Amino acid sequence: MEKDNLEALDKNFQDKVDREIKIEPKDYMPDAYRKTLIRQISQHAHSEIVGQLPEANWVTRAPNLRRKAVLLAKIQDEAGHGLYLYSAVETLGADREDTIDDLHSGKAKYSSIFNYPTLTWADMGMVGWLVDGAAIMNQVPLCRCSYGPYARAMVRVCKEESFHQRQGFEIVTQLARGTQVQKEMAQESLNRWWWPSLMMFGPNDAESTHTAQSMAWKIKRNTNDELRQMFVDATVPQAELIGLKIPDKDLKFNEETGHYDFGEIDWDEFWQVVKGYGPCNDERVAARKKAKEDGMWVREAANVYAEKRARRNKKVS
Amino acid sequence: MTKQEALFEFLLRKADDSLILGHRLSEWCGHGPILEEDIALTNISLDLIGQATELYKYAAEVEDKGRTEDDLAFLRIEREYKNVLLVEQLNGDFGKTIVRQFFFDHFEHLLYEGLMNSKDERISAIATKTIKEVKYHLRHSSEWIIRLGDGTEESHDRVQASVKDLSRFINELFYQDEVEEILIKEGIIPDVKEFRVAFENNIEKILEEATLKLPEEKWQLTGGRKGVHSEHLGYLLAELQYMQRTYPGMEW
Numbered sequence: 017m018e019k020d021n022l023e024a025l026d027k028n029f030q031d032k033v034d035r036e037i038k039i040e041p042k043d044y045m046p047d048a049y050r051k052t053l054i055r056q057i058s059q060h061a062h063s064e065i066v067g068q069l070p071e072a073n074w075v076t077r078a079p080n081l082r083r084k085a086v087l088l089a090k091i092q093d094e095a096g097h098g099l100y101l102y103s104a105v106e107t108l109g110a111d112r113e114d115t116i117d118d119l120h121s122g123k124a125k126y127s128s129i130f131n132y133p134t135l136t137w138a139d140m141g142m143v144g145w146l147v148d149g150a151a152i153m154n155q156v157p158l159c160r161c162s163y164g165p166y167a168r169a170m171v172r173v174c175k176e177e178s179f180h181q182r183q184g185f186e187i188v189t190q191l192a193r194g195t196q197v198q199k200e201m202a203q204e205s206l207n208r209w210w211w212p213s214l215m216m217f218g219p220n221d222a223e224s225t226h227t228a229q230s231m232a233w234k235i236k237r238n239t240n241d242e243l244r245q246m247f248v249d250a251t252v253p254q255a256e257l258i259g260l261k262i263p264d265k266d267l268k269f270n271e272e273t274g275h276y277d278f279g280e281i282d283w284d285e286f287w288q289v290v291k292g293y294g295p296c297n298d299e300r301v302a303a304r305k306k307a308k309e310d311g312m313w314v315r316e317a318a319n320v321y322a323e324k325r326a327r328r329n330k331k332v333s
Numbered sequence: 334m335t336k337q338e339a340l341f342e343f344l345l346r347k348a349d350d351s352l353i354l355g356h357r358l359s360e361w362c363g364h365g366p367i368l369e370e371d372i373a374l375t376n377i378s379l380d381l382i383g384q385a386t387e388l389y390k391y392a393a394e395v396e397d398k399g400r401t402e403d404d405l406a407f408l409r410i411e412r413e414y415k416n417v418l419l420v421e422q423l424n425g426d427f428g429k430t431i432v433r434q435f436f437f438d439h440f441e442h443l444l445y446e447g448l449m450n451s452k453d454e455r456i457s458a459i460a461t462k463t464i465k466e467v468k469y470h471l472r473h474s475s476e477w478i479i480r481l482g483d484g485t486e487e488s489h490d491r492v493q494a495s496v497k498d499l500s501r502f503i504n505e506l507f508y509q510d511e512v513e514e515i516l517i518k519e520g521i522i523p524d525v526k527e528f529r530v531a532f533e534n535n536i537e538k539i540l541e542e543a544t545l546k547l548p549e550e551k552w553q554l555t556g557g558r559k560g561v562h563s564e565h566l567g568y569l570l571a572e573l574q575y576m577q578r579t580y581p582g583m584e585w
Contacts, residue, residue, distance in 0.1 A: 079576035079585035311366020317484025
């Protein structure tokens, strides 16, 4: 009886998904769907928060007042994205602090791209142009995700990300039109960021464990390889426009398919960084842990004060 | 000293206050004690850098020597920065950052209220925009002073130690010399002496609610307005100016 019931609920759920009706927090959803969303949204939130660090690394060294203000505003947006994504996770019954503890223990992942160091000012351009550009490719389809709160959060996130992508491209364009030193700075930075940006779309479809189920649930709308191809097709002409060279000897426009063919990603490097051995994995997690530990007394004080105030208000009334 | 020279110097002093404090707050970016505060501190930083930009722009116009706001912000030597010592002090823990902000915000609030009535239209316009931001900053820092002061024993002791440490820089906020005297006479800036009492009443009221005290001893440090700073400023400038010094004359 119970089993039949569950089957009926599951069928009804999938039927709603198939008819593009959004799933809302109080609706029935299979456990596995809930777990997948908690994993994906919290990792997305962690990516926004950890993603503050490589850019914050240049805030105090931004080259002029305008760039400093824009960079700060952008990082603040990322923190804001983290905030609404954590809220979206909480609609699924997860606790924000628990998910953060999973980040600190290494149980939860975040986008591997943030484990690469930002070494020059040009990297601020590349992070906006390539990293946020790749993020947009991943995130625009998420605005139609079957889970309502996630889809709605992504609408706002995507609007802001598109500003970020443009400001990044503007930084790179300025360098590409600048002095020889600036052009070299831009090219050197592109050489370092290109391949890790392509890795942001995840393993090839054949290797991707979650894709099929996520697509059936309409959490995901396109495969990793489709999105990667869209990114390459959009980005290569932009690089050409400003005279930078994509560091891929196999890159070539394919007249037959209408797409760019490109070289093989170094999957050893991909897995190495995913498994925690990238250039900055330890530093990023250590910085987040330190922020939490150093802030412990502040959060305790705020809680104790709130309790005291509640007690005093009660006495008065 | 001409009126123009005095105006330039005053704008520089205030722009440097905003820039240096904005820079310090930006060091919190990504490291705040809670996500909401990470956002709040960068927001305040952003306001301050915006204020500094407006003030430098006007200073550059007043000076009329072809310098831009960026030249003023990035290409002076240490002795030419005129901010008060308070704003360049290290962030310390979150409580120390809040105490620094608390003293500064209360002063700025009274100053910018006065500047809204400036006979100089540009200053009055900047002040009208700035006061809205300062009111928010003031509320933010004052609420945290109360929360931390009247929170746990640890938070009380930490923030009390910062009040003691940073109160020696309060007097300098009210520093006046020939620059201010000329501008007060012209009706361009208010006489800050007139609101010293209001300032003290305002902060003491909040400190009392927070169960905190200003220290008895009244040793005070000055020097910033004349470009004599603490050792901290040089390192801050080394970072701030890194790009402009390393790649002179380039557009970014």
